[in-house]
Amino acid sequence: xxxxxxxxxxxxxxxxxxxxxxxxxxxxxxxxxxxxxxxxxxxxxxxxxxxxxxxxxxxxxxxxxxxxxxxxxxxxxxxxxxxxxxxxxxxxxxxxxxxxxxxxxxxxxxxxxxxxxxxxxxxxxxxxxxxxxxxxxxxxxxxxxxxxxxxxxxxxxxxxxxxxxxxxxxxxxxxxxxxxxxxxxxxxxxxxxxxxxxxxxxxxxxxxxxxxxxxxxxxxxxxxxxxxxxxxxxxxxxxxxxxxxxxxxxxxxxxxxxxxxxxxxxxxxxxxxxxxxxxxxxxxxxxxxxxxxxxxxxxxxxxxxxxxxxxxxxxxxxxxxxxxxxxxxxx
Amino acid sequence: xxxxxxxxxxxxxxxxxxxxxxxxxxxxxxxxxxxxxxxxxxxxxxxxxxxxxxxxxxxxxxxxxxxxxxxxxxxxxxxxxxxxxxxxxxxxxxxxxxxxxxxxxxxxxxxxxxxxxxxxxxxxxxxxxxxxxxxxxxxxxxxxxxxxxxxxxxxxxxxxxxxxxxxxxxxxxxxxxxxxxxxxxxxxxxxxxxxxxxxxxxxxxxxxxxxxxxxxxxxxxxxxxxxxxxxxxxxxxxxxxxxxxxxxxxxxxxxxxxxxxxxxxxxxxxxxxxxxxxxxxxxxxxxxxxxxxxxxxxxxxxxxxxxxxxxxxxxxxxxxxxxxxxxxxxx
Numbered sequence: 132x133x134x135x136x137x138x139x140x141x142x143x144x145x146x147x148x149x150x151x152x153x154x155x156x157x158x159x160x161x162x163x164x165x166x167x168x169x170x171x172x173x174x175x176x177x178x179x180x181x182x183x184x185x186x187x188x189x190x191x192x193x194x195x196x197x198x199x200x201x202x203x204x205x206x207x208x209x210x211x212x213x214x215x216x217x218x219x220x221x222x223x224x225x226x227x228x229x230x231x232x233x234x235x236x237x238x239x240x241x242x243x244x245x246x247x248x249x250x251x252x253x254x255x256x257x258x259x260x261x262x263x264x265x266x267x268x269x270x271x272x273x274x275x276x277x278x279x280x281x282x283x284x285x286x287x288x289x290x291x292x293x294x295x296x297x298x299x300x301x302x303x304x305x306x307x308x309x310x311x312x313x314x315x316x317x318x319x320x321x322x323x324x325x326x327x328x329x330x331x332x333x334x335x336x337x338x339x340x341x342x343x344x345x346x347x348x349x350x351x352x353x354x355x356x357x358x359x360x361x362x363x364x365x366x367x368x369x370x371x372x373x374x375x376x377x378x379x380x381x382x383x384x385x386x387x388x389x390x391x392x393x394x395x396x397x398x399x400x401x402x403x404x405x406x407x408x409x410x411x412x413x414x415x416x417x418x419x420x421x422x423x424x425x426x427x428x429x430x431x432x433x434x435x436x437x438x439x440x441x442x443x444x445x446x447x448x449x450x451x452x453x454x455x456x457x458x459x460x461x462x
Numbered sequence: 463x464x465x466x467x468x469x470x471x472x473x474x475x476x477x478x479x480x481x482x483x484x485x486x487x488x489x490x491x492x493x494x495x496x497x498x499x500x501x502x503x504x505x506x507x508x509x510x511x512x513x514x515x516x517x518x519x520x521x522x523x524x525x526x527x528x529x530x531x532x533x534x535x536x537x538x539x540x541x542x543x544x545x546x547x548x549x550x551x552x553x554x555x556x557x558x559x560x561x562x563x564x565x566x567x568x569x570x571x572x573x574x575x576x577x578x579x580x581x582x583x584x585x586x587x588x589x590x591x592x593x594x595x596x597x598x599x600x601x602x603x604x605x606x607x608x609x610x611x612x613x614x615x616x617x618x619x620x621x622x623x624x625x626x627x628x629x630x631x632x633x634x635x636x637x638x639x640x641x642x643x644x645x646x647x648x649x650x651x652x653x654x655x656x657x658x659x660x661x662x663x664x665x666x667x668x669x670x671x672x673x674x675x676x677x678x679x680x681x682x683x684x685x686x687x688x689x690x691x692x693x694x695x696x697x698x699x700x701x702x703x704x705x706x707x708x709x710x711x712x713x714x715x716x717x718x719x720x721x722x723x724x725x726x727x728x729x730x731x732x733x734x735x736x737x738x739x740x741x742x743x744x745x746x747x748x749x750x751x752x753x754x755x756x757x758x759x760x761x762x763x764x765x766x767x768x769x770x771x772x773x774x775x776x777x778x779x780x781x782x783x784x785x786x787x788x789x790x791x792x793x
Contacts, residue, residue: 441508
């Protein structure tokens, strides 16, 4: 390890927020030498046995996610907790929105000394964003944050990606009409630990109550989850505006975390997540090396042409490519 | 090539439907020796320059997909066309439904001498189903079918998979209330060439007309597609029950196919699909060989434990696994 990587690791373990910002910039870099240093750094801080509570939070559009994170985050920092907010937003590259917007939309929270807010990495695809955010989560954890909140927008596969790097996954929704269970896909309900119905205030309070009841019924239809208390997943009302329900939500989150820590499910989930990540990285590396290989490039080129012209079947051509390269089992 | 594979290829090229059924059974087999024979067979028939019109068809639940395929298929066979119907149904394994159901639910079509109906392969995941269906499409094509209709249910990624093996992709929907554009995801509208609003008959006729108008407006908002006529993608009413609009739908499909053949987009799309398929197969083979490799198994085991215990970072452990195996560029 180079000295500077060691120094950076030391600063992180001492809780230095500016070092954390630099470290995240390092892991987000696309440069190969940066990547190597980033991996040394991540490996060096992996020995720290600090664990944050990693909360994944997805919000449907209009659910008031930024306002909720601001209110929820401030409640936590005011009670002495250190809170990091990271984002997984595959749309941020196109819209450019969240790069500039994250700090302004959470102005109060960003001024809290115990808070750290970082926008989504500006990679071009979800896989890259998710990998770099996982790295950032590990860095926040080493820096000693009590809570790492990973927010995402409810599009495509980003929710699954965030759930896969979280200990607890919560879904924030707005109160709706009768038919609104439609709006939340079943797959998301199956990974959510908590459904928070925001805007339970003023005129919307009765609608929020009905929405909580609707989701509570729907959640009861899901299969009981191994390792979880019977009353989870659950739905509950919150109001980011009036700052009500936030303590109750935090209470549910910590109760679930404690339950899972006691029965061993917490560590089991973390191990599984880390192994999956490791295996994904090996697979990716394997393919990357293959694609960068001149020998395979030449072999692929000729076969690809035959496939494009329709004179070779794709499957047989693939088999030939692999056997020509001797990339067979045991070789 | 073994004699029997050669004989099977010959029978296919002669248009033998029973040989086609046997050939599809061969490509669906999980046995490694069957797989090798299947690839020989596919490679042998790839030289045939026969091209079917491959139509992908997705239907939302309740849209009347089976009735539509029956009516549409019979119209085509009655006009002398040979029609194969294949299915990509990731739910068929769990429900067991479509295995028994396909022929009974299309009783009239299944009795037509020019028709061939095959249920979804009963693989456990979409990737496997899609691969085996692509193989079956190639076999139908070699057997000389004029039209290959690949149907799928509107869940998850199956529509994208079907669009990726089709020349033309159509979406069948039922007439709905005002707010129903919600029901069809934007991503699906972006890959559809034609939206068919079924049940444009009896009481539902006015609603079907409104739905066609709604989708027509929505489709106009999509970006004009390279290589397509200005008025595509388009929405139109059909009635599988009264057998109206079917000829018009066929007319639109063949007009679009002709347009794309003339401007070269048809062949370009087919080449791209074949190359993507080839590259996917190479990637899959590479990973499969890696996973079957004893040397990698041992190296992976120790590192996986360290990752599970949290003493090694997943990324750095993956890099070590790859370098230990010497699977680096150029090696």
